[in-house]
Amino acid sequence: MNNETDPSAADIVKRARRMKAARDNPGPSPLRGIGVFGMIGWSIAAPTVGGALLGLWLDRVAPRGFSWTIALLLGGLVLGILVAWNWIGKEGGRE
Structure with a gap:
């Protein structure tokens, strides 16, 4: 056998460690993105x-003499954006 087709023991150990690390620390679920999108939407809406x-x-x-509806709608929008911004900042620091 030649060295090109026969992996060395060091290569096998390196691949095994990489596979174990991937198994122990999986990445975020694709559904998590949908959940984050929903959370941001609800925190603003x-x-x-x-x-x-x-x-x-x-x-x-x-x-x-002014419209309470427009004033409080804009106030709620600003409050929602601040809540979403704060939540995104906390989530970003977690990863």
């Missing part, structure tokens, strides 16, 4: 919709 609904109620109960 929930405060935005909540602010809009609260604004609609305030427009009926306490009308002013």
Whole structure:
């Protein structure tokens, strides 16, 4: 046998260690990306919709010269973006 077709013991050990490391530390699941996408969406959508609904109620109960709906919708959007940004920062530091 020649050396090109016969792997040495060192090569076999190196491959075995690499395979064990891959088995012990699998990468993130593809479904995790979908979960992250959903979490970011909900963290932005929930405060935005909540602010809009609260604004609609305030427009009926306490009308002013400005629109409560638009003001609280934008406030909820900003709050949601800050929550999502903070969550992404924490998730990024985890890996």
